[in-house]
Amino acid sequence: MHDFTLHDLQCFDAVVESGGFQAAAQRLHRSHPAVFAAIARLERQLGFELLDRSGYRVALTAAGESFHRRAQGLLRELGHLRDHAAHLAAGEESTLRVVLGDFCPRPALLEKLARFFATQPHTRLQLYFESVSGPLERLLDGDVELILHRVDKADPRLEWLDMGSVDFLPVIAPTLLAGRRDIGPAQLRALTQCVMRDSARHSPPVDYFTLDGAPQCTVPDQAMKKELVLHGLAWGHLPRHLIEEELAAGRLQDLSGPQLPGRREEWVAARLRDRAHGPVAQRLWRFLQEA
Incomplete structure (x- = not known):
């Protein structure tokens, strides 16, 4: 069995989802013969029939149904990978690292973070819990992008947002x-x-x-x-x-x-003043500012 291509898998999936070769060709913006040839080539490479062509509409064979279920998972992952690559190319962070200090009101704060990151499906929140001078140390060491804790507001290295007391x-x-x-x-x-x-x-x-x-x-x-x-x-x-x-x-x-x-004690959202902040970090900063 020779390796099959993603193009052939996409044609096969389009035929199944669209219900026929002509509809699949229109969906993929390809010609009817090109889609028909892709399915025939895929069947030859696999060594079994994927589609039953005996009826008015094509239907999956038992083997074709099993193969299609697995192929759909692969095609979904390919879609996710393409989306992730697009977000990386746009400069969006794949991970945002945040420290919660020891005395912040956690339930309300976690609710805000959950609400924000629900709107950022391509950026994962990496959350740390630190105490006393731990949060500031993590920030100054460059380990995290944002801390929620007490800081010295006169420290010129920092910019901050008042969050509460x-x-x-x-x-x-x-x-x-x-x-x-x-x-x-x-x-x-x-x-x-x-x-x-x-x-x-x-x-x-x-x-x-x-x-x-x-x-x-x-x-x-x-x-x-x-x-x-x-x-x-x-x-x-x-x-x-x-x-x-x-x-x-x-x-x-x-x-x-x-x-x-x-x-x-006043607690703030703080970040390094001279550090370049990505688009998701900037959106989180504005979100906390408005909240």
Whole structure:
């Protein structure tokens, strides 16, 4: 059996889908004899008949039906490959890499990203989750195109879009208070403080909300920190949006006060200012700007 060509497969598929040689020829903008010859050549190369020509309309043989099902998969993949090549030639990115920082409101943010990438079928989202100084390090290293996290807005290397703010509250499980109403840094130093682990690989370590002298445990994300605090294994600062129900139900107590203030953190979408951004990255930037 000799190798058959994509042209012959396309002619065969057109005959099956169109219901005849003449209709297939019109669909492919070829002559009737050219399509007829392509099918005959394909049958000779395969060694079996694809079409039953005994009736008024051509019909698939049993072998032809089986072969057509497999051929359709190949032709679909060819179509996808051509579309992908066209998008690459137009300069569109095949992958867009984005970092979500540790305290961003994830459900709403993931919903926005899902909505955007549903309109970009030829670009795959590659999503990373980093904490503390990890997001900025990934951006400055050129590993990703965009981060959603806190940044120094005065950094001339960056351009950014305001996305929102998050209130961080120092909280503790009531079981650790032992009936005390007023508790400050002096009392908390005897208790374990839960802090975020910095996911940066080579940047100088950055500490947020750490209390000097207090024993510490580290966790990779805010959800794990919440679980430790809820179970009375530690106290720590948590984003308000993550603990509103627990505060309202009395399962956590807010320690905010003059001695232990909370803090509002702004989070942004940020990218490198001097980097060339592809068309999909630009569309995502405008989408976030409008949102």
